Amino acid sequence: MYKAKIYVTLKEGVLDPQGQAVRAGLISQGFAAVEDVRIGKFMEVVVDAHSATAAHAVVREMCDRLLANPVIEDYTFVLEEMA
Secondary structure (H helix, E strand, O other): OOOEEEEEEOOOOOOHHHHHHHHHHHHHHHOOOOOOOOEEEEEEEEEOOOHHHHHHHHHHHHHHHHHHOOOEEEEEEEEEEEE
């Protein structure tokens, strides 16, 4: 069994209105040093696979097909073997 920690973020150059709203809120709260905020998604998925290579392939396919929109989002993930 493997746990995948998946991070999905907007690609550079894609407008992030939620990030801009958070940035404005932080600045209004006195955090003037904030230059930019980008909002993303974090997911944990447990995969039953016989090897790290197989788990990696399954998680990559899940991200490509459903968890991330390849047109506007990038993703990265880390696998952890579970005891």
